[in-house]
Amino acid sequence: MKDICCGIDLGTTNSVIARLQGGIPQPIDIEEGQAIVPSVVSFDPEDGRVYFGAQALNRFVAFPAHTVKSVKRLMGKETPLQVGDATYLPEEISAMLLKHLASEASRVLGQTVHKVVITVPAYFDDGQRRATIRAGELAGLEVMRIINEPTAAAFVYDSPAATGEVKEEIILVYDLGGGTFDVSVVQLRGDIKEVLASCGDTALGGDDFDERLKDHFLRHLHEKCGIDLSYDFPLQVRLKDIAERTKIALSTQPFVAVNEVAVAVVNNEPVNLLLEVGRNEFEEMTADLVDKTSRKVLEALDEAKVDVEDIDRIVLVGGSTRIPVVQDMLADLFDQPMEHSVDPDLCVALGAAVQAGIITGEALRHILIDVSAHSLGTRTIDEIDPETGEADYFSTIIRRNTRIPVTRSEVYYTMVPDQKLVDVEVFQGESPSCRDNTLVDSFRFELKPAPMHSPITLEFSYDLQGIVQVTVNQKGYANTKTVAVDLKKPKTAGKQVKGKENEEPVLGDKPINYISQKARQLLQETRIPQDSLAELKTLTCQYEAALLDNEDEERVDELEDRLVELMDTLEEDRGPLG
Amino acid sequence: MLQTFWHRFANCNPFNKNRSAQQEEVQSPTLETIQASLHEEFRGMRKILRKQSLVIEALRTKLDTFSHTSRSGGSNEELMQLASAFFHLGQSLGDQAIISPQRREAVSLFWLQLEQLLDQENIEIIREQGVLFDSRLHRAVLAHEPGAHKSVVVEVLEPGFIEHGKVRKAAKVILGPEKDEQKILEENSL
Numbered sequence: 001m002k003d004i005c006c007g008i009d010l011g012t013t014n015s016v017i018a019r020l021q022g023g024i025p026q027p028i029d030i031e032e033g034q035a036i037v038p039s040v041v042s043f044d045p046e047d048g049r050v051y052f053g054a055q056a057l058n059r060f061v062a063f064p065a066h067t068v069k070s071v072k073r074l075m076g077k078e079t080p081l082q083v084g085d086a087t088y089l090p091e092e093i094s095a096m097l098l099k100h101l102a103s104e105a106s107r108v109l110g111q112t113v114h115k116v117v118i119t120v121p122a123y124f125d126d127g128q129r130r131a132t133i134r135a136g137e138l139a140g141l142e143v144m145r146i147i148n149e150p151t152a153a154a155f156v157y158d159s160p161a162a163t164g165e166v167k168e169e170i171i172l173v174y175d176l177g178g179g180t181f182d183v184s185v186v187q188l189r190g191d192i193k194e195v196l197a198s199c200g201d202t203a204l205g206g207d208d209f210d211e212r213l214k215d216h217f218l219r220h221l222h223e224k225c226g227i228d229l230s231y232d233f234p235l236q237v238r239l240k241d242i243a244e245r246t247k248i249a250l251s252t253q254p255f256v257a258v259n260e261v262a263v264a265v266v267n268n269e270p271v272n273l274l275l276e277v278g279r280n281e282f283e284e285m286t287a288d289l290v291d292k293t294s295r296k297v298l299e300a301l302d303e304a305k306v307d308v309e310d311i312d313r314i315v316l317v318g319g320s321t322r323i324p325v326v327q328d329m330l331a332d333l334f335d336q337p338m339e340h341s342v343d344p345d346l347c348v349a350l351g352a353a354v355q356a357g358i359i360t361g362e363a364l365r366h367i368l369i370d371v372s373a374h375s376l377g378t379r380t381i382d383e384i385d386p387e388t389g390e391a392d393y394f395s396t397i398i399r400r401n402t403r404i405p406v407t408r409s410e411v412y413y414t415m416v417p418d419q420k421l422v423d424v425e426v427f428q429g430e431s432p433s434c435r436d437n438t439l440v441d442s443f444r445f446e447l448k449p450a451p452m453h454s455p456i457t458l459e460f461s462y463d464l465q466g467i468v469q470v471t472v473n474q475k476g477y478a479n480t481k482t483v484a485v486d487l488k489k490p491k492t493a494g495k496q497v498k499g500k501e502n503e504e505p506v507l508g509d510k511p512i513n514y515i516s517q518k519a520r521q522l523l524q525e526t527r528i529p530q531d532s533l534a535e536l537k538t539l540t541c542q543y544e545a546a547l548l549d550n551e552d553e554e555r556v557d558e559l560e561d562r563l564v565e566l567m568d569t570l571e572e573d574r575g576p577l578g
Numbered sequence: 579m580l581q582t583f584w585h586r587f588a589n590c591n592p593f594n595k596n597r598s599a600q601q602e603e604v605q606s607p608t609l610e611t612i613q614a615s616l617h618e619e620f621r622g623m624r625k626i627l628r629k630q631s632l633v634i635e636a637l638r639t640k641l642d643t644f645s646h647t648s649r650s651g652g653s654n655e656e657l658m659q660l661a662s663a664f665f666h667l668g669q670s671l672g673d674q675a676i677i678s679p680q681r682r683e684a685v686s687l688f689w690l691q692l693e694q695l696l697d698q699e700n701i702e703i704i705r706e707q708g709v710l711f712d713s714r715l716h717r718a719v720l721a722h723e724p725g726a727h728k729s730v731v732v733e734v735l736e737p738g739f740i741e742h743g744k745v746r747k748a749a750k751v752i753l754g755p756e757k758d759e760q761k762i763l764e765e766n767s768l
Contacts, residue, residue, distance in 0.1 A: 032744040032745045032746075033744045042713075046727050051713060054745075054748065055713040055714055056713075057717070058713040058714075058716060058717040058718060058748050059713045059718065060718070061717075061718040061719055061720060061721050061724070061753075062711060062713075062718040062721045062724060062725075062726075062729055062753055063724065063725055064724055064725070065724075065725055066725070233720065234733070234735045234752075237719050237735045237736065237750055238666075238735060238736060241736055241750075260663070260666075261663045261664075261666050261667045261670075262666045262667050262669065262670035263666070265670050270667070270670035270671075513632055513635055513636075514631065514632075514635055515628070515632070560628075561625070564624075564628065
């Protein structure tokens, strides 16, 4: 079997193993088709069998004395753990987990996984790092490097080896997982990275958000049947599941209708859970949790001795960063792009795989993920343009850098009783003022007579072809309208005049394929003469536009030939990209 | 040697007997024409390679999107939710002191139809009580005798699902010692 090098995110709650495939990091689905493996080990005292991952977690309540969870918290400690009649050092348990991950990955891939890069929290001291290396060695693995989790997360978006650029930047990594929260300020300078500050809360995570919803449901049931059901254990288990599902749904829609059959039985009658939860309501319930993380962010900045303005990028890690209010809080704090297109549950492991690739000298490719190049939203009257006196608030619905395809919706309210219509204007851009953004399309939506402040939901469904299906719905009145908006062909109005033909060509926000990506890399080269660069830019723009506009194959082919030939000539003159 | 080399690229037949020696002399390639031809051939091959790379890139993007969509769940998720809802309804009816044989039969019939529908989608529901605890299929949320070697499922709080042979969700269960098994079977038969 061929030997490969993998990256491992050895987490407190879950672990993930990933590798480079064709220069792109990919998670390895090792357990029931899942890449995320619970960091749990369980021993069967009868037959000596050892269980890992989900199976071990499933056994935890049944065999608590023989099951070990969250061993990462104990790494570096010399106190052995009592597991049944046996004792193990924390690193020995971690070694078993690492061995399981590597051997299962080997089985799935048909290649031996022997060399690994393992991630550790930025706050791990030397002893904890050495314990992690020992765990790897005990597992029979060659630990090529130990890297900090926030650094790995930053690598997955922008590794210097993939971009060919050596730039200096300060990144804030916000990691809100299921049960823990960490925030780190990382300085990247080419291949050199330094964690300037790291802090967090080991008892704060997505589970706390679920808990708030669960309490809300319990209160609702109490009001409904007049009985406190908090003692009902089966109900608690069920409500926890419902709460998690509701939380996930609220990340994409402004309201969730909870219709759950027979959550409990009272006086021989089933009790159903029927209620609607609004995103606003959920945000109110969890405001203190988000505030807690916001305070930690400021604490980290203070510790790192950097200002809000010094942060170049924000990287989101952990499933709970999908909650819109978390992203809103960070957007309010920082005026910087947020990196959240890579699955936040996997990005640390993927970054470790990138690091493994850099060490072994594997060719890296920039991850081409289809993301929204700009934020998309609509105009609301929450702010007024002082010059024109017109409504001028840009309300974001889909944030920049969101992985597409994606569907997101927001709720807005009418201004007057029996409002006749609403102007739905789709804008793209990053400014809080519509005046500075681009109007993509607009249409009118006629309303049915309704009281003032009636809710209207606006849903954007953004596909890979750059088409956004805009659906507006007058809630409770069976009144809906859907309009397809092509972002490639914005309808210009007023000040937003499209570029004239003789103006300098402007490149789109992201490359279309590997050829245009290579052309863009060449455009960054300072050793190429200006006139050649101008020719390259024009040709790249034409080629990308032809592809985006689905021009006929002959035209695309001709432009592609010309572009490749020009790139070959320029590379010959200058030498290949390093 | 050169002629054979040339013929390969020019797609000529070197065994063509009708061609005169003079003709062969006229068509004999020069080093420049060979170089030009090789260059052209090389360009063509590079272009094919480039086109193949673009196709592979596009396929990979589609695959990524597909796997992303499958990870986030499709219509089967709704079917599983429906089965789960019916499971809870059935449980609540079963909890009632008196349930007529007709009602019990109606519930059984509905389960039969629902399980057939799930089967068509290659989904299996995990909802059985009285079976031995299997850590692949069951997540213990409460155990009457923690550490007991052989435990049985005495109550299913949340059903689990197996989709295409893989456990999508383990059933959340309460465990009891094996001796309770007979009691459960008796209760179920009531």
